[in-house]
Amino acid sequence: MRMDDYRHSDNIEDRRGSRMSGGGVRLGGGRLGLGTIAIALVASYFLGVNPLTVINMLAGGGMPAIEQQAPAAAPPVDDPTAQFVSKVLASTEDTWNTAFREMGRQYQEPKLVLFSGLTPTACGTGQSAMGPFYCPGDQKVYIDLSFFREMKEKFRAPGEFAQAYVVAHEVGHHVQHLLGISDQVQRARQQAGEKEANALSVRLELQADCLAGVWGKRTDNMANILDPGDLQAALTAAAAIGDDRLQQQAQGRIVPESFTHGSSEQRMRWFKRGFDSGDFNQCNTFNNRPL
Template sequence: MRMDDHRESDNIEDRRGRSGGGGLRLGGGKMGLGTIAIALIASYFLGINPMTVLSMLAGGGMPAIEQQAPASRPPADDPTAIFVSRVLASTEDTWNQAFREMGKEYQEPKLVLFSGSTPTACGTGQSAMGPFYCPGDQKVYIDLTFFRELKDQFKAPGEFAQAYVVAHEVGHHVQHLLGIADQVQQAKQRVGETEGNALSVRMELQADCLAGVWGKRTDTMKSVLEPGDLEAALTAASAIGDDRLQQQSQGRIVPESFTHGSSAQRMRWFRRGFDSGDFNQCNTFKTKQL
């Protein structure tokens, strides 16, 4: 991808190297949730300040809430982080324009770089989860070691493959802003597990299609793609299809347990978004054939 001269996003939070925990620190030690619960119960029955109880349980000392350190931009000598920042900036340009065409205002998400684990509004994020989007705080979370797994384990190298991953998660943000995510969540609460999984598949395939729309529009605006880039993204989409992952991990395929779609479906919907560049072509909920 040709992105060396592109701007970086101002919406990057670099939390790498920081503790993933949060909580209450007293007297130099961190209090667990169980201890805090005991303090709240004791304060209710004893009629005293819960912070006083916590101080007593910790052996004295003034309690203080442990604060998260302010987020910072990635260092200038980190090429992968800079690349991700530029990809995020390109999604901002694409979706700001697309939302204006729809008569709406786009709210840009934050992208958090982390290592190991990090607190989110959706619970503790873990590197093992892979990249994910949290609608509670409207942030995309990614441990950049996933790109190494994408290359080595999933055999999907290339910058456009990495960009596809970021664009897919931003696609979930677009779904959140448009109210699609809430509608799907409400529908899942009214059906069984198999039907709920089917809805999740349609949700994920739409995010793949939106990633394709981003790729097409970005290339049209700024000519970022080079020979082989599209194939790299399709390879990545195929590599993380449910059927392939299940075959690799358990030696058999269980379609009713799919939550993201098969390799063929993921490639098909990314390609549909890329070929059209049109958000309206990404309605996976109105088609019978995925």
């Protein structure tokens, strides 16, 4: 990708200097030591539940909160990956500000939070193990940059445009939130059975993939950022995190009714649809037609 001359976003929060203060996690007014946390981690492994859930039970309830050592700041200039992410976020701001004006709307730019390990969010405690995610409660995208290394080494999806696709996908969820799509889907999911709720999640995620494609096309048209092979890198990344491939790797079998993000083929196809058209209107995954 050719992003060297692109501006940096002002909407980056670097929390990677934060830590668990005092050797424990403060929960509901109390504090748990590292020994208790270790027990909770072991218990969570055998119970198959989130370790924070176990810790919360041991503490008597309450939402975990991380005490930050220092306030969030801009990423250091000698961190090329963080600087790259800042430029990608800036490009999404330019793209979606323009697209929203075309729709007669005003775009509200999200914040992007860089963190390591754990971080507090309006949606609960964010964890690196969750991968990148968007929280509509605070309108922030959260990412541990070690995920990019995992993409390269575990998912065999290297390349800057693959990394940019991940950021653009999460910003796509922000776009869905601003347009009220996410809230509609959430209400429908609450009234649906598990299979139907999963199917709605798939449609939401595939639309975010399509919106990432729209970003890629529009940004390239505006700033000529793509090199030969960049599109394939993004498609490889989309395929690598398809539910079918992840399930096959994790459990040796595929259970389509449990999909929440879409198959590899679907994720590639919807990203490509957005990229080929550059048109938000081509990203309607909720028209009751097969995906």
